[in-house]
Amino acid sequence: MSVLQVRGVRITNGANGEELVHGVSFDLEPGGVVGIVGESGSGKTLTCRAALGILPSGFTVSAGSVAIEGTDIAGLSAKQWTALRGATIGAVFQDPGSYLNPSLTVGAQISEVLRVRGGLRRRQARARSQELLAAVHLRDPHRVYDRYPHELSGGMQQRVLIAAAISLGPKILVADEATTALDVTVQAEILDLLADLRESTGLALVVVSHDLAVVAQLCDEVLVMRSGEVVEQGPVKQVLHRPRHDYTRLLIREHEQYGLDRFLGTPSGKEPVDALTN
């Protein structure tokens, strides 16, 4: 069964009646990775927020449906949503610093999730938090536990947020431009971490990025969005090797200068490098 099923989702801004997303559909299988690419304002974030049940106030899913592990989320009460969020679906976003409380150590913030939502006792929560900090490949997790957010780099902060997002063992992680604010080397390390977590825990991912190279590296399937429409959708290799839509071709041309080639394959005539399984 799909862990996440998005069917014909349309999103409308109730304030002016404007429809901003005009029908998005995809299925996310356990351990699968779906990517959403497209220019700024194309509706990628609203689509994710609809799946997470956190649309901005006044915005509604005006048609279509979202089901998480077979449950249509439209019918959920606030309480049921709270139970589902974290335990089944988690998320990380751009700008990790703004999601951490500056006055608490990062360890205390993860422990709090484990105590309040996971029902762990203080000491168990501390031990589990340190395991999670190790699982996101932070060196010296015991010391990192006692650090305040401002003492960590952006890449370390994002690892802490990934640790918090997976702390309750969700099936799905939404990564919305999660590497965009980071420098290129750190970006690659975080992408490796996400690929690792998928491999080791079967976590399914929704990866939103304006960067095709990110999608080429991580995803099985990609949706290309422009102005709230999905203009092209399919297996990542098919879409990136044989784009059918002019807009996808344009995105690929724009990215060639940033080294998309190395994810797409070797020069003509040779077998493509399989970036998804290597």
Ligand SMILES: Nc1ncnc2c1ncn2[C@@H]1O[C@H](COP(=O)(O)OP(=O)(O)OP(=O)(O)O)[C@@H](O)[C@H]1O
């Ligand atoms: N809180 C909001 N209030 C008003 N309009 C919004 C709000 N959030 C999004 N929009 C509008 O909805 C459209 C889609 O936005 P969305 O954030 O989903 O795009 P995006 O593809 O994620 O872009 P970006 O890469 O810049 O985040 C845009 O036209 C945007 O202006």
